[in-house]
Amino acid sequence: MVIVRKRRIGNEEFFYLEHTIRVNGKIEKKERYLGKVVPENINIIKQEFFHELFKEKWYSLLNRIKKIFSGEYSKFPETAKQKYLETFLIKFTYNTNRIEGSTLTLRDTANLLKEGISPKNKPVKDIKEAESHKKLFNIMRNYKKDLNLNTVLYWHRVLLKDIDEETAGKIRDHQVAIAGTTIQLPYPVELNILLEEFFKWYNQAKNKLHPVELAALVHLKFVSIHPFTDGNGRISRILMNFVLNKNNFPMLDISYSNRSSYYTALERSQKTGKEYIFVQYLIKRYFKEYKKYTAQQ
Numbered sequence: 001m002v003i004v005r006k007r008r009i010g011n012e013e014f015f016y017l018e019h020t021i022r023v024n025g026k027i028e029k030k031e032r033y034l035g036k037v038v039p040e041n042i043n044i045i046k047q048e049f050f051h052e053l054f055k056e057k058w059y060s061l062l063n064r065i066k067k068i069f070s071g072e073y074s075k076f077p078e079t080a081k082q083k084y085l086e087t088f089l090i091k092f093t094y095n096t097n098r099i100e101g102s103t104l105t106l107r108d109t110a111n112l113l114k115e116g117i118s119p120k121n122k123p124v125k126d127i128k129e130a131e132s133h134k135k136l137f138n139i140m141r142n143y144k145k146d147l148n149l150n151t152v153l154y155w156h157r158v159l160l161k162d163i164d165e166e167t168a169g170k171i172r173d174h175q176v177a178i179a180g181t182t183i184q185l186p187y188p189v190e191l192n193i194l195l196e197e198f199f200k201w202y203n204q205a206k207n208k209l210h211p212v213e214l215a216a217l218v219h220l221k222f223v224s225i226h227p228f229t230d231g232n233g234r235i236s237r238i239l240m241n242f243v244l245n246k247n248n249f250p251m252l253d254i255s256y257s258n259r260s261s262y263y264t265a266l267e268r269s270q271k272t273g274k275e276y277i278f279v280q281y282l283i284k285r286y287f288k289e290y291k292k293y294t295a296q297q
Contacts, residue, residue: 004038005031012036048276058283062212062249065286065293069250085141086114091253093133096237098256102126128162133234140242147202147218147242149195155238159231167229171195176226181263183270185226194225211247215240216282217275224270240282252286 005018015034032045039045073081094102094109104112104126108119113134118127136158143151157169173188186194198221205214223236241251254262265281268274287294 004034004042058287059210059212061294062210062283062286065290066247066249068293069290070248088251088253089134089137090114091255092137092237092241092251093130095253095256096234097126097129097133099254099259099262100233102129104130125163129159132159132162136238140238141245143242146206146246147199147239149199152235152239156228156231156235159234159238164230170229171227172229174229176229178226181267183267185224191225191227195227198222198225206243211243211249212283212286213279214247215243215249215252216279218243219282220266220269220275220278223266250290252282252289254285258285 004015007014014036015038018031034042034045073084076084090110090113091106093113094104094106097104097109103122104119108122109130111117112119112127112130136155139158140155145151153169153171160168171188171191175187176185178185201221202218205217209217219236219240222239223232226232228235237254244251261281262285265278269276269278
């Protein structure tokens with residue numbers, strides 16, 4: 001917990017932020033000087049201070065995950081690598097589509113993508129969405145260049161062309177809303193400028209931010225722009241995994257069972273403008289997914 005401490009030096013009083021953390025089994029105290037008076041925006045300063053400590057504590061562990069995972073993966077025979085990717089693809093496709101309303105089960109998705117067996121009594125739309133997502137995932141993984149608008153438009157077209165030809169690969173020209181939330185999405189007239197700013201930000205941030213933080217922010221910022229009529233969430237999760245994969249970090253599957261906390265973190269960041277809320281959420285999910293690597297010595 002971040003607290004404000006007052007110290008008296010001579011006849012003067014000074015204020016500090018203080019937080020204790022455990023590092024390598026030892027308790028360490030972290031401080032930030034505030035001044036002779038407590039700032040009016042102290043709650044914001046507290047949150048920012050905590051986020052900086054959060055990054056300091058956890059980013060070394062994220063690098064540990066990358067190191068151990070990459071070492072293990074590099075030793076896999078080619079068949080084992082293909083099996084790992086196939087398993088991840090099936091889970092990722094099931095969950096990312098299920099979050100958006102697909103009726104396919106995990107078994108349906110596995111039979112479809114692995115064996116080519118279409119499930120009975122399931123909407124054709126759901127089946128095509130799974131097949132298109134598989135195609136897009138493979139395109140994303142093999143893409144060697146970096147993100148730009150034309151690439152994202154092409155990826156969106158791959159995702160939706162067999163479901164909605166009219167809107168696939170096209171920036172929306174009408175207002176949209178997300179059911180169950182009061183988030184105000186950008187107006188169509190704003191989208192070109194917002195997308196230009198997004199890619200400008202990305203090109204500046206990709207060499208400054210930790211890749212997992214970058215992946216979280218790419219997801220958050222893109223889905224908040226919401227440039228498409230449909231498919232914004234799926235494209236945002238594809239972009240997130242593009243950043244992770246490009247930087248040799250294991251990719252992340254956000255499960256359908258965690259959709260409530262996932263949506264809550266997104267909405268809180270969008271409503272408050274505090275991006276670190278979603279960043280912290282995603283990093284915590286990442287640790288849960290790959291905790292076996294952080295436990296290895």
